Amino acid sequence: MTSDTFRNALFSLQSRQNLAAASALAATIVVGAVSSAAEPFPANQPFSTNEPAVNTSFDLSADNPFSSPSPLLFHTPAFDIIKVEHFQPAFMAGMKQQLAEMETIASQKDAPTFDNTIVAIEKSGALLTRVRNVFSNLTSAHKNDALQNIETELAPLQAAHSDNILLNRRLYERVARLWDSRESLKLNGEQAEVLKQHYESFVRAGAKLNDEQQARIRSLNEQLSKLETKFEENLLAISKERAVVVDDVKELDGMDAADIAAAAEGAKERGLEGKYLLEITNTTRVPVLSSLNNRSLRKRVWEASAFRGLGRDGGIDNRPLILEIAQLRAERA
Structure with missing residues (x-):
């Protein structure tokens, strides 16, 4: 997503959840289980999971695929x-x-206790994790207008959701009491680290601030969620706009056949039949630069990449957004 738009203060919890999801997906790919015709997990091969097997969703139709864990291998x-x-x-x-x-x-x-507070927090949000993992991966790799509209609408809502958790004083007090007594809890190394991450997440989010300060934090987070989402939308639009169109396949000397075919298909999708499209990726250097032999084309691709913060002819300019985001982040820090 982009903005996966939850705040950095929730990173520790989310990263563990995302790592679990990514590991499951990778394992599924290895065994060849990911396909449109994938079969439900065989009954004679039980799969252990902490997720509920029944629909415990709030106001969500049972025919929504996210209402319960996927029956596919590793919940793919x-x-x-x-x-x-x-x-x-x-x-x-x-x-x-x-x-x-x-x-x-x-x-x-x-x-x-560690179980009734930290473990309970870790296990919370199963439904939200399911939908967020899929949505964030799709918006990162295959964003379209429909997904972008949803992302824009959800950004401030997710920021507020994060604040409602991390600025909850009663919840923070339970975590803080565990942190203060951590030496007597006899936690193992992993438990101690999880407790530390949760405590620091609450503190860094502003749980110890007074009401007035927390209100300002909420306002800053809402503004940032909108600005960061807009920045990503602009970046995507600029990257599409600055994609380099090539008329003659001879200019692509050095590229392998598969990449040339992909460039032709990309051009076709944009209504440029018979041409080739070199898309600008959000990396320090566009990978195709290492294979192109045509110096003039390399220059065009490099310039398109170097100025991907600006649209052609000044149409889109992300620089004011960058400045405003930096100022708001500095105030929040």
């Missing part, structure tokens, strides 16, 4: 049945569900 997303219209309802239900789970944790009468 069922891309053949996931549609654009499934994302927003799943996000809304997922955020509502996770906030309810956090409220249950925060309102407990029992004294905080």
